[in-house]
Amino acid sequence: MDNASEAAGPNLSVVIPVFNEEENLAALQERLRRVLDGAGYDWEIIYVDDGSRDRSWEILCSFNQQDHRVRLVRFNRNYGQHMAVFAGMERSKGQVVVTLDADLQNPPEDIPKLVDKIDEGYDVVGGWREHRQDSWLRTLPSAIVNRLTSRVTGVDLKDYGCMLRAYRRQVVEAMNACEEASSFIPALANSFANSVAEIPVGHAQRGGGQSKYGLYRLLKLHFDLMTGFSVLPIQFVSFMGLIIALVGVGFGAFLFVRRLVVGPELEGVFTLFAILFTFVGLQIFCVGLIGEYVGRIYREVRKRPRYLVREMRG
Ligand code: UDP
Ligand code: MG
Numbered sequence: 365m366d367n368a369s370e371a372a373g374p375n376l377s378v379v380i381p382v383f384n385e386e387e388n389l390a391a392l393q394e395r396l397r398r399v400l401d402g403a404g405y406d407w408e409i410i411y412v413d414d415g416s417r418d419r420s421w422e423i424l425c426s427f428n429q430q431d432h433r434v435r436l437v438r439f440n441r442n443y444g445q446h447m448a449v450f451a452g453m454e455r456s457k458g459q460v461v462v463t464l465d466a467d468l469q470n471p472p473e474d475i476p477k478l479v480d481k482i483d484e485g486y487d488v489v490g491g492w493r494e495h496r497q498d499s500w501l502r503t504l505p506s507a508i509v510n511r512l513t514s515r516v517t518g519v520d521l522k523d524y525g526c527m528l529r530a531y532r533r534q535v536v537e538a539m540n541a542c543e544e545a546s547s548f549i550p551a552l553a554n555s556f557a558n559s560v561a562e563i564p565v566g567h568a569q570r571g572g573g574q575s576k577y578g579l580y581r582l583l584k585l586h587f588d589l590m591t592g593f594s595v596l597p598i599q600f601v602s603f604m605g606l607i608i609a610l611v612g613v614g615f616g617a618f619l620f621v622r623r624l625v626v627g628p629e630l631e632g633v634f635t636l637f638a639i640l641f642t643f644v645g646l647q648i649f650c651v652g653l654i655g656e657y658v659g660r661i662y663r664e665v666r667k668r669p670r671y672l673v674r675e676m677r678g
Pocket of ligand 1: 380464
């Protein structure tokens with residue numbers, strides 16, 4: 365980390381979203397402290413309590429009392445993991461910002477590896493979960509999303525879903541300036557980074573508690589990702605629409621000529637139905653997609669605050 369001598373702030377900020385993680389916090393804090401002190405960083409940890417309803421906040425407050433390098437932000441309700449990370453990033457001061465999950469799935473021991481890679485000159489360093497400990501219900505959609513996101517953002521990464529990542533200050537500042545209502549941090553970061561690296565990191569079973577992502581939340585996240593980063597889907601639809609319209613015109617011309625030559629078609633009803641259904645289906649699909657973009661515009665123009673902070677410590 366280059367600017368260690370600047371008295372402005374610590375050189376490393378660790379941002380951790382927390383939502384009902386009381387079973388894991390003590391172990392996490394202990395392991396983090398050991399790693400960060402061991403590596404000799406001038407560090408701060410920012411825990412963002414995303415509206416937990418268990419004892420997480422009390423536990424976090426005790427960390428803050430024991431060690432003033434631990435800073436806390438508390439939301440008034442649950443706004444989601446990515447919003448929590450944004451809130452932490454906005455308050456971070458480090459030259460390098462590392463994010464990780466609170467459930468011990470991302471080993472804190474891998475942080476120095478990420479920071480070393482940043483020191484090599486990369487703007488963003490992503491972790492890639494080599495031996496991922498999740499069910500196929502999670503890994504299969506992830507695989508699809510990784511391919512799609514790589515295409516859309518133009519940055520080829522193996523694992524967009526891994527939240528154990530490091531960012532250089534500049535990139536964090538750029539992300540802070542984006543007041544988008546819904547966003548996917550790893551993809552957003554790549555749109556500002558000049559150079560991105562990816563290194564293998566460990567992945568463990570969840571320490572305690574359950575995953576906070578049900579099917580609906582996962583779908584929503586992936587849909588945000590698709591529509592949030594490009595207009596490609598909508599361009600694709602327009603293109604398809606054009607092609608289909610041309611085919612339709614061609615087909616009509618064919619039927620007209622056929623009628624003149626062979627005579628009227630007797631049992632063309634089913635063909636007609638097939639064509640009709642194809643078109644109606646496509647139209648509905650297009651309307652849905654346009655609706656998605658309009659919905660996004662609506663959310664942006666309302667300019668509602670993205671989250672409310674209830675309390676801060678440190
Ligand atoms: N999380 C959060 N708000 C939420 C959901 C999750 O802050 O609404 C945090 C959670 O406490 C954890 C991280 O985000 O630190 C990842 O969540 P989880 O482990 O449930 O996701 P998974 O590993 O199943 O993808
Ligand atoms: Mg997890």
